[in-house]
Amino acid sequence: MSTSLPPVILPRNVWVDIYAETGIAAGTKLIIQNIGRDETVLTESATQPTSGYGLNKLPSRQYVTNEASNVGAWAYSSRGTKLQVEEAS
Incomplete structure (x- = not known):
């Protein structure tokens, strides 16, 4: 098991590259x-998303796994929140 990483902070109204962070x-x-209080929007993209991308909503206190070999993972919150991100085994 890998060492836990610090939470990824999502500022209000800013797309954050999860892999880069x-x-x-x-x-x-x-x-x-x-792990924050507000809903997060997630999308798979190699570059910062623009309008027209498919989105997945991640409510507070819920978790999701993505597929191996994704080209990129981006997160957005209109109010700001925090994500705990770990490598899946």
Whole structure:
């Protein structure tokens, strides 16, 4: 098991590259838990998303895993929140 990483802070209304923030290599399977109070929007993209991307909502206190070999993982919160991100085994 890898060492736990510090939480990823999502500022209000800013897309955050989860792989860049954590230092985890893009394409690695992740476990992402919303440990903040506000809903997070997630999307798979190699670059910062623009309108027209498919989105997945992650409510507070819930978690999700992505698929291995994703091209990128981005998160957004309109109110700001925190994510705990770990490599999935």
